[in-house]
Amino acid sequence: MRYDFGYFEEDHLKKVTEAHLWQRILGYVRPFWWEVAGALFLSLIITGAGLGLPALLREAVDNYIVNQGLTIPARLAGVTRLAGLFLALLGLEFVANFLQVVLLEWTGQRVMHRMRQQLFSHMLGLNLSFYNRNPVGKLVTRLTNDIQNMHEMFTSVIVTLFNDFIRLTGILAILFWMNWRLALCMCLLVPAILANTLWFSTLARNAFRRIRTGLARINSFLQEALSGVSLIQLFNREPYSRERFKALNRAYLDDTLYQIKVFGIFMPVVEILAMGATALIIWYGGNEIMQGAMTIGVLVAFLAYMRLFFQPLRELSQKYSIVQSAMASAERIFQLLDTHESLPVAREPQLPAKDGGMVVFQNVTFGYAPGQPVLHDLSFTVQPGETLAIVGATGSGKSTIINLLERLYDPDSGGITVGNADLRQLDPAWLRRHVGLVMQDVFIVPDTLRANILLDRLDIDDAKLTTIVDRAQLTALVRQLPEGWHTRLGEGGMELSAGQKQLLAFARVLARDPAILVLDEATSNVDTETEILIERAIDTALANRTSIVIAHRLSTIRRAHRILVMTEGCIVEQGTHDSLMAAAGLYYHLQSLQVRECGPS
Amino acid sequence: MAAIGINRETIRKAWSAVGVVRPVFRQHRWRLLAGFLALAGVNSLQLIIPRIIRQTVDNLQQGIATQAGLLHFALLVLLISLGIGVCRFGWRYLILGFSRILEVDLRNALFAHLLTLDRPYFQKKPPGELMALASNDLSAVQMACGMGLIAFSDALFMSMATLGFMAYIHPGLTLLTVLPMPLLAGLTSYLSARIHHRFKKVQEQFSRLTEFSRDTLSSIRLVKVYTQEQDRTERFNTLGQSYVRDNLRLALVQGTLFPVSGMVANVSMLLVLYFGGRLTIRGAITIGDFAAFISYLFMLTWPIMALGWVANLFQLGVTSLHRIKTVLDAAPKLIEPAAPLPLPAVSQGFALRHLTFGYAPSLPPALKDLSLTIGPGVLGVVGRTGSGKSTLCQLLARLYPVPEASLFLEEQDINRLPLAGVRSQIAYLPQEVLVFSDTVAANIAMGKPDASPAEIETAARAAAIHGEILAMPQGYQTRIGEKGATLSGGQRQRLALARTLLLNRPILILDDGLSAVDTQTEHAIIANLRPYLAQKICIIVSHRLQALADADRLVVLAEGRVVEDGTHVELLANGGLYATIHAHQGMQEGCQ
Numbered sequence A: 001m002r003y004d005f006g007y008f009e010e011d012h013l014k015k016v017t018e019a020h021l022w023q024r025i026l027g028y029v030r031p032f033w034w035e036v037a038g039a040l041f042l043s044l045i046i047t048g049a050g051l052g053l054p055a056l057l058r059e060a061v062d063n064y065i066v067n068q069g070l071t072i073p074a075r076l077a078g079v080t081r082l083a084g085l086f087l088a089l090l091g092l093e094f095v096a097n098f099l100q101v102v103l104l105e106w107t108g109q110r111v112m113h114r115m116r117q118q119l120f121s122h123m124l125g126l127n128l129s130f131y132n133r134n135p136v137g138k139l140v141t142r143l144t145n146d147i148q149n150m151h152e153m154f155t156s157v158i159v160t161l162f163n164d165f166i167r168l169t170g171i172l173a174i175l176f177w178m179n180w181r182l183a184l185c186m187c188l189l190v191p192a193i194l195a196n197t198l199w200f201s202t203l204a205r206n207a208f209r210r211i212r213t214g215l216a217r218i219n220s221f222l223q224e225a226l227s228g229v230s231l232i233q234l235f236n237r238e239p240y241s242r243e244r245f246k247a248l249n250r251a252y253l254d255d256t257l258y259q260i261k262v263f264g265i266f267m268p269v270v271e272i273l274a275m276g277a278t279a280l281i282i283w284y285g286g287n288e289i290m291q292g293a294m295t296i297g298v299l300v301a302f303l304a305y306m307r308l309f310f311q312p313l314r315e316l317s318q319k320y321s322i323v324q325s326a327m328a329s330a331e332r333i334f335q336l337l338d339t340h341e342s343l344p345v346a347r348e349p350q351l352p353a354k355d356g357g358m359v360v361f362q363n364v365t366f367g368y369a370p371g372q373p374v375l376h377d378l379s380f381t382v383q384p385g386e387t388l389a390i391v392g393a394t395g396s397g398k399s400t401i402i403n404l405l406e407r408l409y410d411p412d413s414g415g416i417t418v419g420n421a422d423l424r425q426l427d428p429a430w431l432r433r434h435v436g437l438v439m440q441d442v443f444i445v446p447d448t449l450r451a452n453i454l455l456d457r458l459d460i461d462d463a464k465l466t467t468i469v470d471r472a473q474l475t476a477l478v479r480q481l482p483e484g485w486h487t488r489l490g491e492g493g494m495e496l497s498a499g500q501k502q503l504l505a506f507a508r509v510l511a512r513d514p515a516i517l518v519l520d521e522a523t524s525n526v527d528t529e530t531e532i533l534i535e536r537a538i539d540t541a542l543a544n545r546t547s548i549v550i551a552h553r554l555s556t557i558r559r560a561h562r563i564l565v566m567t568e569g570c571i572v573e574q575g576t577h578d579s580l581m582a583a584a585g586l587y588y589h590l591q592s593l594q595v596r597e598c599g600p601s
Numbered sequence B: 001m002a003a004i005g006i007n008r009e010t011i012r013k014a015w016s017a018v019g020v021v022r023p024v025f026r027q028h029r030w031r032l033l034a035g036f037l038a039l040a041g042v043n044s045l046q047l048i049i050p051r052i053i054r055q056t057v058d059n060l061q062q063g064i065a066t067q068a069g070l071l072h073f074a075l076l077v078l079l080i081s082l083g084i085g086v087c088r089f090g091w092r093y094l095i096l097g098f099s100r101i102l103e104v105d106l107r108n109a110l111f112a113h114l115l116t117l118d119r120p121y122f123q124k125k126p127p128g129e130l131m132a133l134a135s136n137d138l139s140a141v142q143m144a145c146g147m148g149l150i151a152f153s154d155a156l157f158m159s160m161a162t163l164g165f166m167a168y169i170h171p172g173l174t175l176l177t178v179l180p181m182p183l184l185a186g187l188t189s190y191l192s193a194r195i196h197h198r199f200k201k202v203q204e205q206f207s208r209l210t211e212f213s214r215d216t217l218s219s220i221r222l223v224k225v226y227t228q229e230q231d232r233t234e235r236f237n238t239l240g241q242s243y244v245r246d247n248l249r250l251a252l253v254q255g256t257l258f259p260v261s262g263m264v265a266n267v268s269m270l271l272v273l274y275f276g277g278r279l280t281i282r283g284a285i286t287i288g289d290f291a292a293f294i295s296y297l298f299m300l301t302w303p304i305m306a307l308g309w310v311a312n313l314f315q316l317g318v319t320s321l322h323r324i325k326t327v328l329d330a331a332p333k334l335i336e337p338a339a340p341l342p343l344p345a346v347s348q349g350f351a352l353r354h355l356t357f358g359y360a361p362s363l364p365p366a367l368k369d370l371s372l373t374i375g376p377g378v379l380g381v382v383g384r385t386g387s388g389k390s391t392l393c394q395l396l397a398r399l400y401p402v403p404e405a406s407l408f409l410e411e412q413d414i415n416r417l418p419l420a421g422v423r424s425q426i427a428y429l430p431q432e433v434l435v436f437s438d439t440v441a442a443n444i445a446m447g448k449p450d451a452s453p454a455e456i457e458t459a460a461r462a463a464a465i466h467g468e469i470l471a472m473p474q475g476y477q478t479r480i481g482e483k484g485a486t487l488s489g490g491q492r493q494r495l496a497l498a499r500t501l502l503l504n505r506p507i508l509i510l511d512d513g514l515s516a517v518d519t520q521t522e523h524a525i526i527a528n529l530r531p532y533l534a535q536k537i538c539i540i541v542s543h544r545l546q547a548l549a550d551a552d553r554l555v556v557l558a559e560g561r562v563v564e565d566g567t568h569v570e571l572l573a574n575g576g577l578y579a580t581i582h583a584h585q586g587m588q589e590g591c592q
């Protein structure tokens, strides 16, 4: 099997100025600016406390521990006092730290929740052409990983970057204040570190991207293989699949090893630079001390600050990549939010006529892709209460008519009216409740049989449900299930036979009691006996409704009042069964094909 | 401390789980040894630096430092750091690299094993669960074997050595300053266990969110047609809110871990400051000792915290390994016989003798005491919805296990024949077709990737879809949307039919394979198939009697039993279910 589907390279993104992105991101944060200000304030406390601790240490060493000028009790008392101060500062740092973590998480989560919610409802509003072009996996990534990336940036980078910045400037200030010459020497190292970090982040980012891509490939291969294990086994494709998987894993391994090498070089280089600073302090600081220009306490403090100074620098590259991937995610999210491929909804949806049973297609032309029309200038009318059957070759556009009637797409030209109101003037939710569709493919929601029938009609009680189940010819099935209609269906639950799934779809429509009934090959997997029973049940339950029936089995069609015959998106014949037979056209030909079987073979 | 109920049973389980990775460890033992040596090198070199600092400070304090001496020390520090750098690269590459190799090996082994498992197994374990296993659990094992091992040996070595040096300077002070350390280790271990627990909750909620969006977006037609938008958005909101809540709960613990550990470490610093300061003032230790002590303390904090963290990491790794092991140990019920008989050439076909089969013990059997012979020629199968037709097809295609001596191929019990061998004799078109988002040609050639374009075209012609494929934008190279979304129902079905026909195997099973195809096309396909079917054993399930016009023999299933069996004429005369269906479907003038 050659499937790398499920994984898609990101399409080329439009160039958006970074400032523009930041502005939009900040727009989401603005309602929470109090919280953000609080977090920044806590940063100041944390940094102050963190920097104060080594200062106290220096104070203790210089003023008391090595200060021969004071009496021993005075020196001891001094150390005790400073130790007390040290403790107080510790407590403060702890509380501030804790508060900051929680505050940031709380704010970040709420911002992201809003954004996710907005994105989700935006997506549900987009039309089906959008979904045909965009694989589900990609859209799910927007909702989950991309939002997660932004959250990560929000909680672990923005404020910590601020923290780091304050801390670095604070340390530098203290170092300059203690001994500006030594501090200046150390500043010489900073460009080296920054250059190293920059170089590294480029390499690391590429390595990470390759690893992520590799992992995504492995996972989508696995996903597809797992859902098609039976096919692999039936086609004896196991050795081939194994080899494919091995190759994907091999590539992934190479990428991870490369990443380990990149990190293996970067980390020691930073370390060596840090050690260089230590060596510098020893050499230069030692000389200063020997000349009496500096105290030993300053040297000890310098060594301690060094550590604090290098910590954030070491993490800088990591944060840099987090920000970068978050920006890329933000760009993709905003791009999706800027996609307005939804069908226009009338500002003030028209209230449909009381008798909403009439359906008119007027000169409808439509194609899924521009320039490739599937329906050509199609016109027909269904009278209220009439049953219309549509027959035609596969791929002739029957399901497409239904897609238009449900307003999943809008026609390229021409118009469709239901109950004398143009579809574009109606509320889509009203329309879809008004037109009950039994689809060609039955989607099973991973839930109980009952929930699958009711969907959102939770107002239906068990007595009514029993009737519905009975009419949909599902009673026998429900009775033999150990948990009745509380049996779970779908992943990890039980499977229905193909025909039973279609019966379930009938039950769904019966539960919704629509004014217009549309059946799109709704009984293709159901035997004729059951089909007749269900037709009768529907005739009782939904008597005198307008219905449109698509079917290939001519026995299904015969109950229609009128029949449309389609080829390649055009209506070639229409009329009653008798008139079409008399016309001896395509319909007659189709019939005669079925007739053959009746004669003794 | 993490409440680790250590008893013999858990140890035994852990040990047997570790058995899964033991061969990989053995295979790479030299690599690991070299890695650990490099690690030891880093640590030893690191310990020298505080000694140099101490020496320098002491020299300066006593006024015996010289410029040359200082330069010498400074250069020494640089040299050592270079050595550290080289060793550090070494262990990273060797040990972390090993953990990746292990991960990849395990994943390959997992996949290879999954391919041998049968349908009942995958019904119990949905793909989502297995995906989680292959990503989360594997990475937990990788973490434990990479970072976990390193941090563990690192922490052990460093804490021992640092403690030794500290004790050398002043045993009493050392004892005092390490007092908070066990507390630190305990705290870290406790908190990381809590964090892990809550983190798991967060992850579970995250995957619920993911699953929900995947489910909603992939059934977008259902959502729209049944106006589920509002309802789905509300449910998504509820899920998202509990995700936010779970994250906050996690943050509450996470927010304490690092500050608390930092604080415990700083308490040690406080103790050094207070007591060490006093000792220095009294002259019991030198100022250089004092400075070195502080340096050592810095070095000690991380390993001690790491010990707590590592304990948790190992525990997770073993748990995950155990889960992986259960999958690797899962034996399919449908297995390759220990000593398979040679595969006979197919001529006579299948025989079913008193076959009873149920999907689950709690469900009534789908096939009951079924006896049937299926020989050369076309066997048509009819029956009401849920009567067991597809079940029969799946058993013949060897997707579910069958009881001993109930299903025979060429008079051999099928359980004695090689599994892949039997399958390679059967071309089976499942009732629900699965189309992959690949090119049309690749979809048809799935069972025979080396098929020539001519072969593919012949199969497509036989399935009466060649013309439509040519009309697509890129012909056979057109990519099909996810799950075949851009095809009509009948096109999807015929694509799958072409794929099955391309296999050209002696047994052909079509499970309602033309249900979405119009009569005219159906007619054309049947005409195309007629010569093709001539020398084959063929089982055709259909609700449309038209598709069975060529059947040599027909059987009617009802509630898992054969209730009618015979030719078209016999069954019509019989006046049973078949005759009724025929009457319904044949209610046209031509028939009367």
Ligand SMILES: Nc1ncnc2c1ncn2[C@@H]1O[C@H](COP(=O)(O)OP(=O)(O)OP(=O)(O)O)[C@@H](O)[C@H]1O
Binding pocket: A132, A368, A369, A374, A392, A393, A394, A395, A396, A397, A398, A399, A400, A401, A440, B485, B486, B487, B488, B489, B490, B491, B516, B517, B518
């Ligand atoms: N989402 C889509 N994007 C692009 N083309 C599509 C899409 N859906 C259908 N088509 C194409 O439009 C044509 C008409 O499809 P439609 O589903 O309406 O056929 P149909 O008459 O219902 O066929 P069937 O009887 O096989 O279900 C087909 O050629 C099909 O390939």
Ligand SMILES: Nc1ncnc2c1ncn2[C@@H]1O[C@H](COP(=O)(O)OP(=O)(O)OP(=O)(O)O)[C@@H](O)[C@H]1O
Binding pocket: A477, A494, A495, A496, A497, A498, A499, A500, A525, A526, A527, B123, B359, B360, B363, B366, B383, B384, B385, B386, B387, B388, B389, B390, B391, B392, B431
């Ligand atoms: N995987 C499964 N797990 C549990 N029960 C199942 C499973 N597959 C089918 N069944 C049940 O077994 C019975 C027989 O199903 P089967 O799919 O064989 O019916 P069928 O004759 O093919 O029906 P149809 O004409 O609708 O395709 C049904 O009652 C069905 O609900």
Ligand SMILES: [Mg+2]
Binding pocket: A497, A498, A499, B389, B390, B391, B431, B512
């Ligand atoms: Mg079936």
